[in-house]
Amino acid sequence: MVGMVLRYFSLWISFFNNSLTRDLEFKANFLGGLIVDIIFYGIQFFFFSIIYSYVDALGVFTREDVMIFLVITFLADTFYMFFFSGNLFNLNRWMVRGDLDYFLLRPVESQFMVSFRYVKSYALVSIVILLIMLTTLIIDYSKPIGFFNVLAFVFSFLMGTVLWYSVDFIISSSCFWFKNFSVSGWLSHEILKFSTRPDSIYTGILRKVLFSIVPMIFIASIPTRTLLYGPNIQYLLWQLFIAMIFLLFTRIIWKRGLLRYESASS
Amino acid sequence: MKAWIDKYFSVIRMTWIQALEYKANAIVGTFAIFSGLAIEFLIWKQVFQAQELNEIRGFTFNGLMAYIFLCMIVGQLKSSWATSIEMIDSIRTGEMNKYLIRPISFFTYHFMMFIGHNSLFYIVYTTVLILFPILLPGYAFPTFIHIIGFIAALLISIYLSYSIYFCMVCFAFWFGEVRALVIAYNISNIVLSGQIIPLRLFPDSVRNIINLTPLQFLVDFPVSIATANLPMNLWIPKMGMALSWCIFMTLAGRLIYRSGIRVYGGYGA
Numbered sequence: 223m224v225g226m227v228l229r230y231f232s233l234w235i236s237f238f239n240n241s242l243t244r245d246l247e248f249k250a251n252f253l254g255g256l257i258v259d260i261i262f263y264g265i266q267f268f269f270f271s272i273i274y275s276y277v278d279a280l281g282v283f284t285r286e287d288v289m290i291f292l293v294i295t296f297l298a299d300t301f302y303m304f305f306f307s308g309n310l311f312n313l314n315r316w317m318v319r320g321d322l323d324y325f326l327l328r329p330v331e332s333q334f335m336v337s338f339r340y341v342k343s344y345a346l347v348s349i350v351i352l353l354i355m356l357t358t359l360i361i362d363y364s365k366p367i368g369f370f371n372v373l374a375f376v377f378s379f380l381m382g383t384v385l386w387y388s389v390d391f392i393i394s395s396s397c398f399w400f401k402n403f404s405v406s407g408w409l410s411h412e413i414l415k416f417s418t419r420p421d422s423i424y425t426g427i428l429r430k431v432l433f434s435i436v437p438m439i440f441i442a443s444i445p446t447r448t449l450l451y452g453p454n455i456q457y458l459l460w461q462l463f464i465a466m467i468f469l470l471f472t473r474i475i476w477k478r479g480l481l482r483y484e485s486a487s488s
Numbered sequence: 489m490k491a492w493i494d495k496y497f498s499v500i501r502m503t504w505i506q507a508l509e510y511k512a513n514a515i516v517g518t519f520a521i522f523s524g525l526a527i528e529f530l531i532w533k534q535v536f537q538a539q540e541l542n543e544i545r546g547f548t549f550n551g552l553m554a555y556i557f558l559c560m561i562v563g564q565l566k567s568s569w570a571t572s573i574e575m576i577d578s579i580r581t582g583e584m585n586k587y588l589i590r591p592i593s594f595f596t597y598h599f600m601m602f603i604g605h606n607s608l609f610y611i612v613y614t615t616v617l618i619l620f621p622i623l624l625p626g627y628a629f630p631t632f633i634h635i636i637g638f639i640a641a642l643l644i645s646i647y648l649s650y651s652i653y654f655c656m657v658c659f660a661f662w663f664g665e666v667r668a669l670v671i672a673y674n675i676s677n678i679v680l681s682g683q684i685i686p687l688r689l690f691p692d693s694v695r696n697i698i699n700l701t702p703l704q705f706l707v708d709f710p711v712s713i714a715t716a717n718l719p720m721n722l723w724i725p726k727m728g729m730a731l732s733w734c735i736f737m738t739l740a741g742r743l744i745y746r747s748g749i750r751v752y753g754g755y756g757a
Contacts, residue, residue, distance in 0.1 A: 276541075405513055
């Protein structure tokens, strides 16, 4: 087991080195990606600054809390970009053109290959910047944030990333059934939009749905709550359970999808 | 003139047939509007309830929702970023050679393709707009003149938006890859044109800057006409300003294109 993990880890390092070399060949794109990220962050801050000019708090989230929530949202987005977006976004194209054959022929687990093959290396710079921002905001926060909160936050954040990956993977894999589902990326983006707003705005059935079937609240809101207000064991266990269920779904859907794959003719 | 119309109408017809094959676009697009509206609804509901407000800068809660709903529809109809990405690719890969050896304009051909691809959206959203007075009665299209004004402003918005994208696309002649520029503009445009928050709710300092740019005519202008937030006596002067921006952006696009085509290698980047 440990040997397998180490093998896959060293394989991922090779993917990263290869992607970094490719990305640095297009320096303008590398810089462009960073600029797009900065504009995206600025626009989101601007959006909430307008909302908070009319209200003091959205549920429990004050202006100060929402700033931390936003940085965590950006961090989750950038983590996802770094590891997965270069892969899952292209899954439909690979399937339609038959390029998926190259992934299936390798002596590696195919789901690992299609999920991790291309790393968006420029996101690493954004991750560093966001981590510095988050640390500064935690230090400046009006109440002290304990080490245990940070530890539980890291766990919750990683589970959120697993969920994000799983949801996007399930949507992207639906191309096996639809034959050509080029709008899967757009659909994922629209669903993931629910994770970019504090969970306190969601009420009633929608809140229950976002806690279970479409678990968007776990991506940024629960990690933020864990960091700011302390770990809630019930939330964290439920998050772990849902993350594992969704991860299991990705395995089932991938294996079933591959049975339907007909190479370039599909 | 007839030959010109026939030529480009066939482009619209061709892309219209393609668009019909990908109905998922319209389904996801409609989902995008309603999911976006649901999120905006919940946020603003909390704002109104928490502060016990009846209105914010002249917007009642229902009025604001009607406004944002229309903004989302207009925002999606005028956004040609997907076409722009295709145009950038064709410059970068040298594929645009085919436009140079044929009697077609790179600008007009892609504009017609954009309209053709969006045709399914036009049908879906027209249906939604027809249902609008039933869903939210009294918040939009109070008279027939407002429908005409909205359609005119929407057409201007679609053309102006495409012209702005075209100017950015032409920078690909020099830099090869300008997707980041288009995406950055697209992201900022969503908020700064008033697509998710009405411009009237922006701080005055920001609004004053936006009023100096064509951004105000992309979403806010058609929707303000539809919701009767813009007095009728301002329609003509505003339309004049919007048309001036259209002429300016068209000329700027032509100028950049003509300079760009001189440096175009035609062999791909």
